[in-house]
Amino acid sequence: MNPHAIKVACSSCNLRELCMPVGLTDADMQRIEEVVATRRKVPKGTHLFHNGEPFNALYAIRTGFFKTCVSSEDGRDQVTGFQMAGEVIGLDGIVSDRHTCDAVALEDAEVCVMPFDRIEELSREVNALQHHVHKIMSREIVREHGVIMMLGSMRAEERLAAFLLNLVQRLHARGFSQSELMLRMTREEIGSYLGLKLETVSRTFSKFADDKIIEVKQRHVRILNTDALKALVNPPTCGPL
Amino acid sequence: MNPHAIKVACSSCNLRELCMPVGLTDADMQRIEEVVATRRKVPKGTHLFHNGEPFNALYAIRTGFFKTCVSSEDGRDQVTGFQMAGEVIGLDGIVSDRHTCDAVALEDAEVCVMPFDRIEELSREVNALQHHVHKIMSREIVREHGVIMMLGSMRAEERLAAFLLNLVQRLHARGFSQSELMLRMTREEIGSYLGLKLETVSRTFSKFADDKIIEVKQRHVRILNTDALKALVNPPTCGPL
DNA sequence: CGACACCTTGAAGAGGTTCAAGAAATGTGG
DNA sequence: CCACATTTCTTGAACCTCTTCAAGGTGTCG
Numbered sequence: 383m384n385p386h387a388i389k390v391a392c393s394s395c396n397l398r399e400l401c402m403p404v405g406l407t408d409a410d411m412q413r414i415e416e417v418v419a420t421r422r423k424v425p426k427g428t429h430l431f432h433n434g435e436p437f438n439a440l441y442a443i444r445t446g447f448f449k450t451c452v453s454s455e456d457g458r459d460q461v462t463g464f465q466m467a468g469e470v471i472g473l474d475g476i477v478s479d480r481h482t483c484d485a486v487a488l489e490d491a492e493v494c495v496m497p498f499d500r501i502e503e504l505s506r507e508v509n510a511l512q513h514h515v516h517k518i519m520s521r522e523i524v525r526e527h528g529v530i531m532m533l534g535s536m537r538a539e540e541r542l543a544a545f546l547l548n549l550v551q552r553l554h555a556r557g558f559s560q561s562e563l564m565l566r567m568t569r570e571e572i573g574s575y576l577g578l579k580l581e582t583v584s585r586t587f588s589k590f591a592d593d594k595i596i597e598v599k600q601r602h603v604r605i606l607n608t609d610a611l612k613a614l615v616n617p618p619t620c621g622p623l
Numbered sequence: 624m625n626p627h628a629i630k631v632a633c634s635s636c637n638l639r640e641l642c643m644p645v646g647l648t649d650a651d652m653q654r655i656e657e658v659v660a661t662r663r664k665v666p667k668g669t670h671l672f673h674n675g676e677p678f679n680a681l682y683a684i685r686t687g688f689f690k691t692c693v694s695s696e697d698g699r700d701q702v703t704g705f706q707m708a709g710e711v712i713g714l715d716g717i718v719s720d721r722h723t724c725d726a727v728a729l730e731d732a733e734v735c736v737m738p739f740d741r742i743e744e745l746s747r748e749v750n751a752l753q754h755h756v757h758k759i760m761s762r763e764i765v766r767e768h769g770v771i772m773m774l775g776s777m778r779a780e781e782r783l784a785a786f787l788l789n790l791v792q793r794l795h796a797r798g799f800s801q802s803e804l805m806l807r808m809t810r811e812e813i814g815s816y817l818g819l820k821l822e823t824v825s826r827t828f829s830k831f832a833d834d835k836i837i838e839v840k841q842r843h844v845r846i847l848n849t850d851a852l853k854a855l856v857n858p859p860t861c862g863p864l
Numbered sequence: 865c866g867a868c869a870c871c872t873t874g875a876a877g878a879g880g881t882t883c884a885a886g887a888a889a890t891g892t893g894g
Numbered sequence: 895c896c897a898c899a900t901t902t903c904t905t906g907a908a909c910c911t912c913t914t915c916a917a918g919g920t921g922t923c924g
Contacts, residue, residue, distance in 0.1 A: 452768050452772050458772075459776075461775075474761060476757050477764075482768065483768060506747045506748075512743060512747065516743070519717075519764070523764060524715050528693075531695060531699075534815065534817075535818065537879075537880095538879075568901090568903085577774060585880095585904080587904095600902085616696045617697060779911075809869090821871080822871095823911090829873080842870095
């Protein structure tokens with residue numbers, strides 16, 4: 383057993399609404415708590431799991447911030463997503479019983495360890511849990527559709543605008559500000575995620591600041607004009623058609 | 624009920640190995656056949672489902688070839704994948720009970736309609752089916768990781784090489800040639816998928832042909848030098864490190 | 865046969881990358 | 895607490911890849 387393992391109760395977790403199905407009976411809730419056997423601390427800069435490692439659990443993020451990245455044979459790295467509290471990582475490992483990407487904590491983090499065979503076992507008996515698992519996987523597929531769309535058809539400014547809006551929207555859903563955020567990742571990591579070089583990310587930040595759309599001080603970003611960002615992502619059609 | 628609905632038996636389907644879990648008892652197999660209630664014909668150029676439509680079934684492709692594409696609010700289109708016999712479409716619809724992309728037949732096709740509530744019901748009872756469903760969803764997540772990697776970190780030649788290798792590999796797994804393929808999609812659709820303009824796709828095809836890596840005659844492609852394609856995708860490290 | 869969709873190719877241009885230098889923050893050890 | 899090393903970020907200039915615009919060729923189908 384992992385040295386960082388800690389016992390825990392879902393029913394008293396403030397992320398319940400994000401992690402768990404709705405409308406569970408107390409009995410079902412109690413059974414699900416048995417699935418979420420332990421927690422695990424993941425210090426900043428360390429891996430939750432590595433590409434190639436055997437898969438045996440999904441992880442629900444309790445606190446902290448992660449990136450997931452895949453790497454090609456020739457060593458190129460690609461960030462596939464940034465994950466925050468209430469989100470689940472590890473779904474990629476189910477198909478081959480091995481993780482196929484790296485998950486790295488970008489700040490000190492804590493996750494709930496959910497052994498996957500236990501999840502399968504229990505979701506045969508608790509319908510709401512079964513459907514919840516299906517939805518989580520489907521949501522990840524749809525999220526990736528969005529990333530593909532961004533990478534395939536947006537230009538640098540649109541990508542960065544979409545990125546900022548997405549981050550701030552997810553943070554707001556967790557009770558943080560709609561207009562202010564602290565980036566937990568480097569320009570290079572943002573660039574990798576957006577399919578851009580770090581210099582382009584930096585320049586685009588500067589341009590947004592020049593245009594009074596945002597204020598940037600290193601990793602602290604304040605959004606001054608949300609509508610302008612939204613307009614960048616969905617360029618208005620040019621004139622009446 | 625759909626006018627194109629037809630009764631069918633999985634146990635006699637030659638795609639059984641692609642669609643179904645392995646090691647099923649005859650009894651389980653029979654129950655799963657009840658899930659795959661009907662087939663549906665999808666003529667070339669028509670939609671299997673539209674973005675926004677209510678979700679109620681997954682579709683296993685029996686014959687034919689599909690593209691799936693998402694579209695942004697301002698009308699931009701992005702192809703997220705090409706699907707062939709034995710592959711499953713519709714997973715994107717689970718999370719919101721609505722399809723979030725379009726599925727279009729690129730040639731006359733036939734699919735098995737699998738109502739999702741029936742899938743959930745039965746996978747509570749047949750463990751192998753449950754795990755199979757999870758693997759199919761995880762596989763789609765991993766596939767999209769690959770697309771993200773391609774769009775985020777490859778250049779035009781690498782993308783097209785990766786695309787051709789992927790297509791021919793999947794076709795070969797279905798008993799077709801390793802070196803010859805008939806493209807079912809236009810240059811524009813390839814370009815959308817690869818995040819390139821159709822002219823770039825065309826030019827890159829021509830370059831590969833000049834380099835004697837492939838032969839191209841419209842949509843007929845013959846691969847002359849698979850190793851050269853692979854080398855393009857995984858550029859050899861420059862000199863000993 | 866003619867209309868239409870699809871594909872190819874050229875030339876000019878834009879957007880992003882690369883290379884390079886320096887500034888700002890962060891961490892480390894004395 | 896300060897000096898120093900390291901990492902991260904910014905900015906400029908030259909370059910390159912891919913896009914855009916344009917024209918013509920090829921194939922297909924009523």
